[in-house]
Amino acid sequence: MTQITDPNRIRIFDTTLRDGEQSPGVALNHSQKLEIAHQLARLGVDVIEAGFPIASPGDLEGVSRIAREVRGPVITGLARAARPDIEAAAKAVEAAEKPRIHTFIATSPIHMQKKLQLEPDAVVERAVQAVTYARTFVDDVEFSAEDATRSDIPFLIRIFRAAVEAGATTLNIPDTVGYTTPEEIRAMFSEIRAAIPAHIILSAHCHDDLGMAVANSIAAAEGGARQIECTINGIGERAGNASLEELVMAFHTRRDHYGLETGIRTRELYRASRLVSRLSGMPVQPNKAIVGDNAFAHESGIHQDGVIKARETYEIMNAELVGREAAVLVMGKHSGRAAFRKALNDLGYADLPDDKVQHLFTRFKDLADRKGQIFADDLRALVDARTDVPQTFTLEAFQITSGMNMTPVAFVRLTTPDGSVEATAHGDGPVEAAVQAINRITGIAPTMESYRIQAVTGGGDALGEVSISARHGETLLHGSGVATDVVESSARAWIRIQNMIVAGMGAERRQGEFAPGRI
Ligand SMILES: CC(=O)SCCNC(=O)CCNC(=O)[C@H](O)C(C)(C)COP(=O)(O)OP(=O)(O)OC[C@H]1O[C@@H](n2cnc3c(N)ncnc32)[C@H](O)[C@@H]1OP(=O)(O)O
Ligand SMILES: CC(C)C(=O)C(=O)O
Ligand SMILES: [Mn+2]
Incomplete structure (x- = not known):
């Protein structure tokens, strides 16, 4: 009793x-x-x-x-x-x-x-x-x-x-x-x-x-x-x-x-x-105290700067005390330079000079204005991105056949240095089929490491942005593509990666994993 x-x-x-x-x-x-x-x-x-x-x-x-x-x-x-x-x-x-x-x-x-x-x-x-x-x-x-x-x-x-x-x-x-x-x-x-x-x-x-x-x-x-x-x-x-x-x-x-x-x-x-x-089956609201997704997350630059300097500035409890992972700094349009620098460091870019970070920060703010939340792959793409990727291959046309209980098949036509080249391939899904068809044309087959899709605009005709990270030997490459058709976005992102490979671009493989701002 x-x-x-x-x-x-x-x-x-x-x-x-x-x-x-x-x-x-x-x-x-x-x-x-x-x-x-x-x-x-x-x-x-x-x-x-x-x-x-x-x-x-x-x-x-x-x-x-x-x-x-x-x-x-x-x-x-x-x-x-x-x-x-x-x-x-x-x-x-x-x-x-x-x-x-x-x-x-x-x-x-x-x-x-x-x-x-x-x-x-x-x-x-x-x-x-x-x-x-x-x-x-x-x-x-x-x-x-x-x-x-x-x-x-x-x-x-x-x-x-x-x-x-x-x-x-x-x-x-x-x-x-x-x-x-x-x-x-x-x-x-x-x-x-x-x-x-x-x-x-x-x-x-x-x-x-x-x-x-x-x-x-x-x-x-x-x-x-x-x-x-x-x-x-x-x-x-x-x-x-x-x-x-x-x-x-x-x-x-x-x-x-x-x-x-x-x-x-x-x-x-x-x-x-x-x-x-x-x-x-009852979801927890993100801003719920203690257990909500945002309960230990900081998005605004002033808070992030404070938390990096001394956690207690904006935290009255440790996330670990309630069984969660350490607080996270969420990267978005309200983030500041301190958090941006820390996120880059965590991803393995600690050696970037200040002027480069400053330049990237300006581009990061532009991107955040358009996208909202910025993920590790976005940051990697930002650092590794080159606007001057030579267009060795460009997408001319593609067609996908897919449906229930059938194997998706992709037909792709690319402009190449040898003129227009076509290929057909199948895959587990329409994106994979398109990727295989592109690989057949270019003769290059990098390994896809991550694939992320996000609506850039709202409504039924929303633009879908696909961001892909791929490995080619020891090199890590990031490509993104935007279109109203997500298979097209994927094909564009994949072709960009292929063009970077042909041009010898891309970053040496870095160690840091996706945990921007874990503190
Ligand atoms: C504040 C709370 O949370 S109380 C708990 C509420 N939880 C529940 O009700 C969930 C489980 N309930 C049930 O499965 C059903 O309502 C049962 C099995 C308890 C009762 O079912 P039924 O016999 O069909 O009665 P019904 O639900 O229609 O009505 C409740 C009856 O209990 C009576 N009653 C209510 N509270 C009490 C109580 N604390 N002590 C005695 N009788 C009570 C009501 O006056 C009503 O009686 P009446 O039928 O003579 O008018
Ligand atoms: C049964 C009692 C304790 C109850 O749930 C209530 O009054 O809300
Ligand atoms: Mn009650």
């Missing part, structure tokens, strides 16, 4: 598999739930709410498997204040190392009158019966007053005291509809904390309807909550629940301020986030 031993320890109650699964459109099967539960155990959560066993036989079995197979955290299942629900929850968690039953009933006037259609006295009686019955199965019983933040505090204190007398060990005060504010919930917890025996853990369960779930949960902790209910990536009913990773990192990063700690192994956070996103 969870008990207060360290007064500054916040227990993390993860409800990704119960409230999180209530996200519209999310349904996890048993093995997916089990995989997530194992990751939650690695993460070090204190409690896993594994499901709502009465909801379906499948949910009961899902909770049972987790109870049987996952060791470490308390395993709980949700139950309404009703005997069949409690029996299902008891059955589901019976094999757990540390089983808990979580039972609830609504306490706000609107829920009691309109939904339950019960008088307050009857609600208290149901709560007492539920907790008493749950205690016949397990020693650890959590009682929640649904819609607590729209309930009368004296009534909450009354039902909570009754629940404690019936055997509840944790009392949860949910902000079911995401309505409260930090000031309000802090005061509410303080008042209830003072009215409830000190050994009983108070829990907060906040929803994000007004975007305040994390702030409200932290305020609840300031008011005395020592368990917080939350989900990975903040998924959950409607706008979701408080996000576990945000809460944990707020307590960790600002431990100077809050003086509270969790038992979470923060380096497992990113892995948990990716897993839940993949299995739930």
